[in-house]
Amino acid sequence: MVQILLYLVLAGTRAFSQTPSPGPFADAIAKASPEGYVGNSVCRACHPNIYQNFFRNPHQKSILSGKEPPEKTGCEGCHGPGRKHLEASGGKTTIPFAFSLMKPAEALDRCLTCHGKDFTRADIRRSSHSQSDVACNNCHSIHNSPVPKSLLARQQTALCYQCHPGVRAQFSMPSRHRVNEGFMNCTDCHNPHGTPAPTWRAGLRPRMVTQALANEEPCLKCHTDKRGPFAFEHAAVRVDGCETCHFPHGSPNPKLFRRATTFALCLECHNGAGNFGRNGDGVTVQAPFHDLRSPRFQNCTTCHFRIHGSNADSRFLR
Amino acid sequence: MRNLIFSFAMLACGLKAQPTVAPTPEPVGPPRGENAGTYNVLNSFELGYRFRAVGGDLGKYRSDVNFGNGIKLLGSRLQMNSRDGRGRFFDELTLTTQGIGGDPYQSSILRLEKNKLYRYDMSWRLAEYFNPGLRVSEGLHALNTSRRFQDHDFTLFPQSAFKLFAGYTRNSQDGPGLSTIQIFDSRGDEFPLFTEIRRQRNEYRLGGEATLAGFTLNVLKGWDNWKDDSLLNVNQRLAGASTTDNTTLSTFRRNEPYHGNSPYWRLFLNRNSRRFGMNARYSNVSGRRDFVVDELTLGTDRLAAARNRQILVLGNGSRPVSTANLNLAFHPTARLTVTNHTGFHHTRMNGDSAYTEIDNNTTAGETVNFSFLGIRTIETLSDVSYAVSKTAGLYGGYHYSTRRIRSRQGQSFDGFAESQAFEQDNRVHSGLAGLRLRPMKALTIQLDGELGRANRPFFPISEKNYHALNARARYRSRVFSASAQARTFYNTNSTTLFSHSSFTRQYSFDGSYTPRGWLSVDAGYTKIHLDTNTGIAYFAASQLHEGNRSIYISNLHTGYFGARLVLGKRADLYLGYSIVRDLGDGRSASSVIPLYSQTTVADASPVFLAAQTFPLSYQAPLARLSIRLHEKLRWNVGYQHYSYHEDFAQVFYQNYRAHTGYVSLLWSF
Incomplete structure (x- = not known):
């Protein structure tokens, strides 16, 4: 009882x-x-x-x-x-829309109610972040942002590094873009909200890389002297892009090179192998007087120093 | 509790952004700011002295790090907000600066906004770039330039359905450089040339945006002007790079003004509704450059004959680019999203240059070179994402692109013209499938794979038969977070008599732990493995060597550690360490065959048969102490050591050890 x-x-x-x-x-x-x-x-x-x-x-x-x-x-x-x-x-x-309880797709829908019309978010639905269930509130802290711009949950580099530790490692290399130094940000080259297909390489990769206003690689926003147009373009720059020779984030090699030596970098394409190049019969092999035993011929860009493009010489000599 | 979590987040910010010792990330001043009239003000300024002492290769240090001595405004932040949103001239002013007063990486960012009326964003950056002609890549081209960037964007009526934009961007580069020239023919010697670099890009933008009946139309028109007025001059007798060559250079002058503009249009149309989204973009850029090269060279050629040569080149280059994209997104239910992106890109690069060479007052005749390179790419990317349940989701996609490359290279000499035209197509099919799991709220797991096939890549090292595998797991709670990631990328691009393969593997682990308000620790490790194997062909002693391989192996191990302790109520201590080690293919330095030691034809092959492996290490430990003297004043001191060491054999090592540090006052007033 x-x-x-x-x-x-x-x-x-x-x-x-x-x-x-x-x-x-x-x-x-x-x-x-x-x-x-x-x-x-x-x-x-x-x-x-x-x-x-x-x-x-x-x-x-x-x-x-x-x-x-x-x-x-x-x-x-x-x-x-x-x-x-x-x-x-x-x-x-x-609370009808409590973001901490919402699924990522729901949070995305909610924010896009107002923010969906922006040009910079045109590709957000198909972005790698959306596919991975990374929603707006994973990166933005609406009420407690410690940074003055964009309501980011952390300083931008710290925010990106927490999911991309491999990129953090690349920016620790001796040769690197100055992201850790605070000079530039990830969003100088990437749009975390998604980007249209790249206009270089085959148009499918890389993803999430933003484009300069002429729809070029973002590298050319700063490295404007490589941009041209030139009377003689180095096809590698225009067809497959800067990444053909350079690592974009960081590299143990000087100048962000993919190889430590210049001749290795050049000869891996300029080997005359069939089916490749402009005419399909190989990217041009060097002329016979290039004696690769000699250091002077191992440093290709000593003579071919306008390697990104030239107005006066189709072999980029001047 | 919420403040505590916020404090932890702030601590983690400081930890994750460890790599440079200054500016100090600790806050100063009242967190909520101070009220002045109708504004709330947050401000802080950090003024200090940086020092450095470098032993070893100063040039390599300046290329990698470049911090110097002197008094700097290491960082500052000023934020003024109108509390009632009705400020007279502005409602928000945010100004942040970094490294002003001589740091190699300086920046300043300003936002000024008056609600409903205008918004103005400005960023200014300066980078001091130093490259001493680093020897591993054997670059003879040294640079010591300053590059300045500034962006201004002004928006009128930023919150209305009708907006107007205006913008200006400037990018300039100037400073001395060291270039090279080869004279008088392709077998002649090479000479160093000092150059004074003067480049500038100016871009002006005007645009507007209107929203009507659910559609948003954004129009932008821009004018992009470029000029390069760099100078190259030599007025003294120079010896060439080769000691056995007779070529000498006594006078050299080159003027090559290179000016042009790239006006562009961009249109963007957007419609976003509850279950359907559509947007389209079109842009057109018509780039054009005009150039003149006037080059005068006096000296002796490789046969020791006196030479007096003038080269004149006149011409222009143009590159009209058209791009269009259409995005469609359907999300009929909260679980399903289907998207399609179709893009079109067309670049046409045209150029001609008339080349005239006058040797010892004899004109050799004018040769007109012309070139065309056209790239047309169409791609369609379809993706699906489906949430199976609260804990699992699937996604996948099919991506297809077709690219046509057309080229024409020609020459006209004394009425005789020769031209060759080529065309080739390349199609790529790629499939992507992935799985997302969230077995518990704090844990996310993601697995995906991509398979791609290209039928005719343009370059021997391009992607042809590739697949990528990614796995990622992340656990996150309030005091502890950990993540692990594995990524692999394999590509083979082999034909009948040629092979290329590239393997990249990347494994990362990192975690952070904040057990107490006064202690936070984070650490991480990443291994990046790259090995490539490519067939090459080259000449040695006029003999063609085929069938050799270029093998490049890099085994990078990187790690970092950071710990922050709050000592008492006034002091913050931060200890950090980062290391990069490339172990190459595991051989010791002495067993790696030097690249430049070959002296006979028979020895030429091992240049490439030896695996190219360049073991090195790069370390940067740091310590920083920040003491709160007053609510509005902090005293900071920090030390960072940089150590770079090459373990591969070469004639000149570029090792260095650098002691850097700073002392500063951070205050708010």
């Missing part, structure tokens, strides 16, 4: 605790729109940490515009109508 009474008391207490206490929110609940939107000012009562710093958040602009409909502004613009959350006196499960 005592047990039954105790059970009834506990059950009553539990039932009471689940009953929403209208309290300070009763008025807000009563004034909620038919869809359940209660307005942003209600949220600040329980989430002052977020509210106090929200003036630094780019999403603040949606509130300030004063013209956006409730489903596109402030807290409820991202998290959905708040009435149920108020009625339940809180709880993540009562």
Whole structure:
């Protein structure tokens, strides 16, 4: 009997605790729109940490515009109508769009509701990140971003390295692009939101590499002297791209070379093997006077020094 | 608790970005900033002194690291935000700088924004590039240049349905360089040439974006101007690289102004709805360059005859490029996404140059060289992603591309013209399949593979029959995270009498652990293995050597470790270490055949039969101590050691050891 009474008391207490206490929110609940939107000012009562710093958040602009409909502004613009959350006196499960509980694809859908029209996110649905279930909130921290731009969850390089340790290793090489030094960022060459198919190589690889405005390799955004157009283009640069000879991230070899010696780099293509090259009968073999025993002929670019392209000489001699 | 997690995240930031010792990542000043009028202000400035002491090859150090001595503004950040979003001239101002005052890598980023009215983004960067003609690659071309980049982007009405854009980009490079010239014929000697590099690119952009009835149209028009006015001059008698050659150079002057522009258009149309997305892009660039080369050379040729040669080259190059893409994305249910991307890219490179050579006042006649290279690529990439359950997902795709390369190379001399035209097609089929697993919330596992087949690659080392395998696992909790990754890429490109194979394997492990608020540790290891085997042909003593191979083997082991400790309430100590070791093919340095020791024809083959392996090590331990003197003031000191050591045999080693460090004050006011 005592047990039954105790059970009834506990059950009553539990039932009471689940009953929403209208309290300070009763008025807000009563004034909620038919869809359940209660307005942003209600949220600040329980989430002052977020509210106090929200003036630094780019999403603040949606509130300030004063013209956006409730489903596109402030807290409820991202998290959905708040009435149920108020009625339940809180709880993540009562938030229609609680990003920490959402599947990656759902989080992506939610963000693209507003951000889907941007040019830089045109390929996000087919990006390698989306395929791997890496959604917006894996890289962006909307409420607690420690960096001043783009609401990133960490400094950009640290953010990328946490999933790409091999790339971190490449940027530790003696010859490297200066990413770790803070001079450049991963997004100088990559678009984490996806990119169109590359315009070099066969058009299928590499993925996620952004393109310069002329749809060229991103290398040419900075290395403009290699860009041309030249009267005589080195086909390797234009057909298969800079990666034919260089590692883009880092290399133990000088100048980010794929090989430590220049002659090895050149001779692996210029070997006359059939089926390759412009005319299908091989990429040109050097002329007989090149005596490869001599160091002067092992340094191909000593004479062929306009190797990226030339206006005056089809052999890139001047 | 939330603040604690945030603090941990900030600590991890400092750890992961360890490689350079300064600027100091620790924050200073009140975290919430200070209110001034209707603005909230966050600011910090770090002013300090960097020092370095290098033993060994200073040129190699400057090429790899390049930090020097002196007082620098190591870093700064100023952020002003209007608290009510109604600032008079701006609502947000963010300015960050790094390395100002002489560091080799300097940058400054500014954002200025007034809600609803305008947004302005500026970035400025400067890189001091130094290359002493590093010897492993036997590059004789030294550079000591400064490259400056600046980007300005202005957006009017950034939050409205109708926006206007304007932008400007400038990229300039200047400084001395060392180049080479070979005279007077293809068997002549090579000479060093000092050059004064002066290159500049200016790009102007104008555009607009309109959103109407769910469609967004973005239009951009740009003008890209380029000029290269580098100078090459020699006015003294120079000896050539070869001691046995009679060629001498007494006067050399080359002027080759190279100017041009690449105006472009870009159109982008987008439609995004709940279950369907579509966007299309078209761009056209019409690049053109005009050039003149005027080269005067005085000296003696390899037969010791006096020579007086002038070369004049006039011409132009053009490269119109058209690109179009269409993206379609269907996501009929929350579980399924189907996408297709179809792209078209067409590049046509045309050039002609009229070459006139006047030798000892005798004109040899004008030769007109002309060249065309056209590349047309069409690709279609279809991908599917399906979430089988909450814990598993599948994805896959079929990718196809067809590329046509047309080329024409010709010459016209004294009315006699010769031209050869070629055309070849290359098709690639590639399939991708993958599996995603999330057996528990903190653990994700991903496995995928790709198989590709190309019928006629353009180069002997291009991808032909390739497959790639990737596996990745990641565990992440609030105090501990770990990940492991394995990637392999195999490519073979062999024909009847030729073979090329390339194997890349990469294995990585890393983890971070934050057991207490005062201690965080992270560490990682990556192995990158590359070995390639390619058939080559070359001449030695006028004899063609075929059937030899170029074998390159690199076994890179890299590791890093970082630990951060908060000592008491005022001091932060960071200890870090990173190492790169290339073990080559495992042989000791003494057993690797020197590359340049061959003196006879019979010895020529081993140049390439020997595996090319270049064992070396590169280490960079560091330590940094940051002490909070006041809520708004920190004193920092740091030391970083760089050690580079080559274990392969060559005439000149480029080893160095460098002691670098800094002392600084980081303050907020």
